[in-house]
Amino acid sequence: MQTHKYDVVIVGAGGAGMRAALESSTRTRTAVLTKLYPTRSHTGAAQGGMCAALANVEEDNWEWHTFDTVKGGDYLVDQDAAEIMCREAIDAVIDLEKMGLPFNRTPEGKIDQRRFGGHTRNHGEAAVRRSCFAADRTGHMILQTLYQNCVKQGVEFFNEFYVLDLLMNTGADGVEHAAGVVAYELATGEIHVFQAKSVVFATGGTGKVFKTTSNAHTLTGDGMGVAFRRGIPLEDMEFFQFHPTGLAGLGILLSEAARGEGGILRNADGERFMERYAPTIKDLAPRDIVARSMANEVREGRGAGPNKDYVLLDLTHLEPAHIDAKLPDITEFARTYLGVEPYTEPVPVYPTAHYAMGGVPTNVETEVLRNNTDVVPGLYAAGEVACVSVHGSNRLGTNSLLDINVFGRRAGIAAAEYAANAAWVELPSNPASLVDGMVEGIRGRESGERVADLRRELQETMDRNVQVFRTEGSMKEALGVIDELKERYANVVVQDKGRRYNTDLLEAVELGFLIELAEVITLGALARKESRGGHFREDYEARDDVNFMRHTMAYRAPLAGEGFGAESALFADEVRLDYKPVTVTRYQPMERKY
Amino acid sequence: MSATTSETNYHAGPDAVSAKTSRYRRVSKGRGNFELWSWVFMRGSGVLLLVLVFGHLFVNLMLGEGIHGVDFAFVAGKWASPFWQTWDLLMLWLAEVHGFNGVRTIINDYTEKDSTRWVLKGLLVASAVLVLVLGTLVIFTFDPCVDPSSTLSVCTGR
């Protein structure tokens, strides 16, 4: 075991983590831990753009952007946070440009902007050109640009260090503080303890609880799981976004920019069905509405293909040159993976699990909340792992790239400034005991079940029962499977008993987080007897502002680090649900029509 | 380990894991324009050699009686002229240096150990120097009348 000491430790090197690192590393001694290499992070898969009311091509202002964000999130958005995000969006985009990001340009040489789902002029009048983009590789450019600037600043990275535990201890004020993290070094199997004054979680999402997902294999909710096991609540986990246009059967993302550039969704009859569901902005309605409409078309027998199980994204009326200039990558995906030529044929698409709106609750300073009001000193979170909540019950397209830049920056500054003034919190005794027990417990087991089998069962039940359409019955079925998997997880076995690059072991640990989070998602969804944003209950189809205009907060009994052994139970017997009020500033809830 | 955060230090700070095998560790190399000029030379000499070699072949093989006319007297006649002396000298030097540089490149590309590289390059330099010195000497010190019984006109006229 090795011990390291840094003022700030950032966990995760995607957009939020590196944006935080750029701020924090100029102010104080900072380490960035990532279970991948920084440039492998899933920020790089984001395509369409990053919205900011620059008004480079038409009239716009950040207040309209705020309204769209609040309405898009079906009024579950904390409006103070949304205001901050949309106001700081403009600087966030300009900052990236100054760091070197190669945005597409207008004829005057300014940053070009295009339409995107749910982004409108003057509170819903018509679609507005607000998304700043670099072809359909905006996320790639953001990730590369941030990494380039980290290289420039000499940010210290610990690549392929998998953080498995958050250390907390009682500080001088008698309150639990963040004290550091414990990481497993993939290359050697060695355990490293990082003592830190501030810890920033920027570990991304948990798309792999579902089978069909646009998310990377590595998006297994580690950060959320680690925090949850240490007694930090999780907020609004039942809200999961299903992106309308995943490549059918594969889930690979085709950006909303395809529709922003003029692409049209059609059913088997060739009908532009979105005209029926969202007469004003049609195919550019928010993602939850489009995804549900697509699923409904398929359910009612109007799906295309031999099994009538997908709809079609039609780009054939667009000029090939226009497609090449604005959507080169996604048309390449269609060709590579489905053998479909988008110039001449419509592309088969179906909703794919895309984004966790919920996560570790934070305030607008990115400080992590231990309950509805109190923060954990020294603990910060930003990006998809966090729930500020700027996305409410449904995130608008492009707002995730915005979220990571605005709140990643805030987290870096806040963590560094806190570390500059705070005293060191002592590490708990035997800081590595939990990770040691967990890892050696799995490695030492001689016989049992395969990780892949359990994971498949989990993903299949989540896809079948907790996806776009949910009912009490379907979710109880899912919970039954999850309960069983929790028990069977105690028997998972890995074939690789070695120490070097033991990715077999890594997948077993990841599965633990997936099971844990699937339960929180499903329990939250079962308790929320209404439909709102990404959460749609067929048995409660209406939004219920009287009873559910509030955030879900899920708690579990924290694991005790000391004395944790190979036989100790990892999962809690019970997840307790509580609620937190929504912050409303300017916009009272209205019916959500597009 | 300490983080280098100075903005002017463009070379990255220490990473957690560095290359473990020395063979793969990048070692800082000297700067300078040598490789640039060597690259330019290869292109320039290549073009010139095309002219020189084909001119040479044309004169020797096509003009007059062609290959049947090439004998000691023919060579002697050519090298009596400063024009052909310069032509052949240029051809010799350009071809040898071009070839030398090409083989140097191949040695650089294909040898894995520094010791092998030095041995091969030593042999290469030696052979190049030998050819250049001998060739140059021949061109300038060539005596058509080295045979006292020569009947060549340049000799008999003496």
Add this chain to the structure above:
Amino acid sequence: MTATVEAKTEGTEGKVGAVPTFTVTLRIARYDPEVDSEQHWESYQVTAHATDRVLDALHQIKWEQDGSLSFRRSCAHGVCGSDAMRINGKNRLACKTLIKDVNPDKPITVEPIKGLPVEKDLIVDMEPFFDAYREVMPFLITTGNEPTRERIQSQQDRDRFDDTTKCILCAACTTSCPVFWNDGQYFGPAAIVNAHRFIFDSRDEGGSQRLEVLNDKEGVWRCRTTFNCTDACPRGIQVTQAIQEVKRALLTSRF
């Protein structure tokens, strides 16, 4: 030790439109420094669909046959650059290579990318690769006061370096280069591509510094224009052309 293969099509039983399945053999270079003294080959049979990628086959092996098989992967659709490997002797991304496109009638060989130290199975040490990348100063260098708004750049100027912004640092190009294989001292195509991305960016003022770096003994002049890098690039970047443009910039001092 290759097993002979019968990659026969088992027909499209079941529903109309079902994807045909076939059996395919993968011959994988295995090496675990904890037990092996050297690399060896092992063969595995998997059942694949026409839409499956080599990564799916590797997953099938890892998840159903041999959990100790180690490789890197993340996004699984060719944008993160984790899973560059040598498939049938060519550098490709496993997640972007359909099995049906690499002649499944014969065993498909899978090896780690060449020229970097093998750590385990298909995993190599990427640090030498990133060292070369960092040396070319792959970031925007500007002087003077920053403008309050964005820097102005025409779409035309933006297009000059568009191709090289696509790089995902997967190392497929660099490790396909015979010059790099030799001693790993050559900067390699990827580093040059990332230098190119800034040298030709009209906003950047560090071009001559970067050119000086690439004028090194191990710089662009070691390129032999074999086009292996261009063939290997999973993003379709015209790598060799980018290297030639850097050479031209060095000769003419115009960029």
